[in-house]
Amino acid sequence: MKIEILGTGCAKCKKTKEIVEQAVAELGIDAEVVKVEDINAALDYGVMITPAVVIDGDVKIAGKIPTIEKVKEWLS
Amino acid sequence: MAEELKMAEEVKCACEAAIIGLYACAGGSNVGQMANKVAVELTKQGKGKIMCTVGIGGAVSGILKSTEGTDEIVAIDGCPLICAKKSLERAGFTVDKSIVITELGMKKGGSLDLEESEVNEMMNKVESTLDN
Numbered sequence: 069m070k071i072e073i074l075g076t077g078c079a080k081c082k083k084t085k086e087i088v089e090q091a092v093a094e095l096g097i098d099a100e101v102v103k104v105e106d107i108n109a110a111l112d113y114g115v116m117i118t119p120a121v122v123i124d125g126d127v128k129i130a131g132k133i134p135t136i137e138k139v140k141e142w143l144s
Numbered sequence: 145m146a147e148e149l150k151m152a153e154e155v156k157c158a159c160e161a162a163i164i165g166l167y168a169c170a171g172g173s174n175v176g177q178m179a180n181k182v183a184v185e186l187t188k189q190g191k192g193k194i195m196c197t198v199g200i201g202g203a204v205s206g207i208l209k210s211t212e213g214t215d216e217i218v219a220i221d222g223c224p225l226i227c228a229k230k231s232l233e234r235a236g237f238t239v240d241k242s243i244v245i246t247e248l249g250m251k252k253g254g255s256l257d258l259e260e261s262e263v264n265e266m267m268n269k270v271e272s273t274l275d276n
Contacts, residue, residue, distance in 0.1 A: 075157070076155075076157055078157050078159040079159055080157070080158055080159050081157075081159075107154065107155045110155045110206075111154060111155060113205075113206040114196065114199055114204045114205070114206025114207040114210070115155065115206040115209070115210055116154070116155055116156065116193065116195055116196070116206075116207065116210040117155070117156045117157075117158055117163055117193070117210045117213040117214065118155055118156070118157050118158065119157075119158065120206070120209065120210075126205060127205040127206040127209045128209070129209055129212075129213070130206065130209040130210040130212070130213045131156075131158040131163065131209075131210060131212070131213015131214065132158065132212070132213050
């Protein structure tokens, strides 16, 4: 499973990455978490507001920090 | 460098001030083109962020999720058919403000090319509408 965190390195992006990594660790799943700061990658997904979380190519959220419960729901 | 700055402006960070999503119909008429021009100019002025309205109808996940991430949704339609507003509502979004170009005095029909004077005149009207 590949999880991409799209963002420019701002505070909300960093927090989003922390939450996603925590969810992955707590679920004990095998997933690659990647921080993507290339704006073109966001545009390629149609994402116009960051931070955003993309799991295996599917955009799950944009412009908001997800809750850990919501991330676990996506990963389950 | 200029290109990098241009690209950076195309994606908004939610750490910034409230994000106002601008959804223009960009329809095949003079007023539809004016709606798009208004969204472009408002974006350049920092008064909102032009979004991809067609992606709403196409249910493109990145665009739908980006819309969920906005703080305010403004539909800018050319005519009373209000296609942009209807598309947003059909996708389950609540439109906070609706602007209809014909209601601001521009008649539908005529050339697709917009005159600078009519764009300036429309921008003044739109800005007044948004301020109220």
